[in-house]
Amino acid sequence: MKAHGLSVVPPPAWDVRVYRRQPDDGECTYPIMHAANFPLPQRRGDFGSGAVEFMHTAHVLVVLFEYERAAAHDALFARRGLPTPYHDDFSPFALQRTLRGQSGVQYFFNDHGRAFCLYVVLGSHARRRRLVSVANELIATLAIH
């Protein structure tokens, strides 16, 4: 699947959406990818609100959120290349929407002159070792062009 300069090969049982919001007046919008090993609901916030509420303990949500290109030179996005999440990086306090038992992580990075945030939510902090490998199966197929 290729869209908006992103490509991904979803593993079995995964749902992937890539979209770009319709801009309001004067606004610039950038591509966003949502990938989950559970059915994504139609109504979702950019960082997965509306979807995380449906997550069970075996579920994983991966969000790739692009920022304006100029931000790629900012210190926040200094990391180069798509990161590979590590289980120790996850925390129940790193969630955009805090839900009991869940865990998350955010990595800011740049790739091909583009600025991104990779946000991963796990359905269970206690099972993060197992779930991170599930998330990484998807992330390993992700490419930024």
Added chain:
Amino acid sequence: MLAITITEGLAIVVLGMLVVGLLRSHADILRALHELGAGDPDEAGSSRARSATLAATPRGTGDAGHDLDGETLTGESVAISVTEATQDTLLAFLSASCYTCQPFWNELSGPADIPNGARVIAVVQAGDNLAKLRSLAGPDLLVVISDTAWTDYQVPGSPHFVYLDGPSGAVVGEGTASTWPQVRDLLTHAAPGRSSGPAPDSVIELSGHDNAERIDRELLGAGIGPGHPSLYPGSDDIEASPTEP
């Protein structure tokens, strides 16, 4: 006077023959409808069972489900894997213009009662009326625009439904229907209370149109090939042996 009487008599005989012919044709239609179970819920069940028997014959490569790739009505690119899923999937091949699709849009755009917790995805073709589709689908029904899916599943027309087993991704039921309860029946009978994949011979089909390849296969299995006289209504050779090519 005699000529008038004879003419009248002939007219009466011809009209009588016409009436008898019409009555016979009417009786044939009623018999056919009765065999299909029309108007009799019990018979309808047996009709479904017959369909199931037909569908239990080995199918071709169409047995395996195909992942969905396409766009949503809001322009999102979408890729959905239907294999190794924890829930079953019902693909509803619909269109904005087909009159018989209307009840399904009405049903699926709201909080529909879906047996087995199956996920419902409406699949439409590119070039369909987007504005009308948006208004029919509402905000919560996932609609995927994918000509590839129509080809992959050999969809003969809309409405058409394909029911996929979650863990295996195999097609466990397919066909057309005119009402939502018929589709619910498909889901219920294809997977009655199962928690894992169904047996391969539990394929259930709705009545109605079907894919051409399977029809050809079944006809050939019954000795009816291209050019067979029974395929041409009005032929005098309809009663010929079905093994004749």
